[in-house]
Amino acid sequence: MRVLLTSLPSRSHLEPVVPLVKAFRERGHDAVVVTAPYDLSPPSSWIPERDGVLKAPFWSAELVVTTAANVLDFARTWRPDVILRETSEYGGQIAAEVLGIPHALVDTAPFAPLEIPLLDELMDKVRAKFGVGATEPVFTAGLTPAFWHPAQRHFRMPIEQDRGVVASFGAHLPSGSQLPHVVVEALGKLPVAAKVVVTHAGYSDVREALTAGVPMVAVPLFADQPRNAARIQDLGTGVQVEVKGLTAAVLADRIQHVLNTRTYHDAAESLAAQIADLEEFTNIPDHLVSAV
Structure with a gap:
């Protein structure tokens, strides 16, 4: 099976995705990661200890469109069987809907979508640019138990044990x-x-x-x-x-x-x-x- 994984261009978002590429490959599947160039840094004028919490949800229609186009450009040649995205990356889902293939979710930020007002409507506006309708993920993997956030199935990621x-x-x-x-x-x-x-x-x-x-x-x-x-x-x-x-x-x-x-x-x-x-x-x- 060919699995295309998508992530925001940020280390914290890529960290759970990259080990999955290795896990797929060890099982004999083809797997690659696709993202898009985009600056996710907060404004340099913001000083948290002076200004307080910054209202900056991880959403940009421009980023979603750019990533979807980037994924589609690669996928039309590579021909994946499924697209697996991390929570805050939405272009992969749009691309899967355009290609008519399944998409799945690794829930790397369960509460992040709650910070985006009218997310479904925003996604539908992006879908309209590509002429597609919404589809549901075939599988959702949570990285913490249901006490944090429910998912279809929950998994444990390894960590390094630290003291102090x-x-x-x-x-x-x-x-x-x-x-x-x-x-x-x-x-x-x-x-x-x-x-x-x-x-x-x-x-x-x-x-x-x-x-x-x-x-x-x-x-x-x-x-x-x-x-x-x-x-x-x-x-x-x-x-x-x-x-x-x-x-x-x-x-x-x-x-x-x-x-x-x-x-x-x-x-x-x-x-x-x-x-x-x-x-x-x-x-x-x-x-x-x-x-x-």
């Missing part, structure tokens, strides 16, 4: 932000004796922390991150901190609070045990083949 405090804010932090310095200063105030993840609440960070059973201090910046941070807090596996006006003292206090509160660690370990029971991520190809 880990801080991660992704690849889209503007160069003018002093947030990394705030985090470093906050961490310097702590006698680290336990585990915690300080994160912007991007889905990849959250998924890895949940899998490792590590509680979080979430400082959301844009897109689906506020929803992810709220879910972290609702599940009792961490706390949410407002980025606007954030100081090292406030952040250090919240980190220390999580480190010293056993209930956060218990909740994180309980959720990690549920994730440990999930099927391996590398089995997604077998399920997709059955669905197609």
Whole structure:
């Protein structure tokens, strides 16, 4: 079977997709990744600790049209049997509908579509440019259990086990932000004796922390991150901190609070045990083949 995978041109979006290419190939299938050149960086004028959360959903009609055209240009020669896209990349679905082939979804950002008002109507406008109608995915693979977001089937991605405090804010932090310095200063105030993840609440960070059973201090910046941070807090596996006006003292206090509160660690370990029971991520190809 020939599988064409599509992703936004961003490392965090490609990271779950690239290992799937290897998994398909190891099972004897042909698999490639297609994306489109596009700048997904936030505006350089935005300073999160000054301006607060940026309202920037991962949607651009221009990007969807460009990616769909890019995928179609390649697919008409390569002739895939199915297109497998990650959540925030919509051009692959349009291309599959044009080609009349099945499409499937790896749910790499479950809450991201909720940030796009009138998404179905926006997609229909793009479809109109290509003269096609909407179709449903034949298979949806979730990367966290149903406690985070329901999917047709749920899988577990491998992670590296880390000890101590880990801080991660992704690849889209503007160069003018002093947030990394705030985090470093906050961490310097702590006698680290336990585990915690300080994160912007991007889905990849959250998924890895949940899998490792590590509680979080979430400082959301844009897109689906506020929803992810709220879910972290609702599940009792961490706390949410407002980025606007954030100081090292406030952040250090919240980190220390999580480190010293056993209930956060218990909740994180309980959720990690549920994730440990999930099927391996590398089995997604077998399920997709059955669905197609």
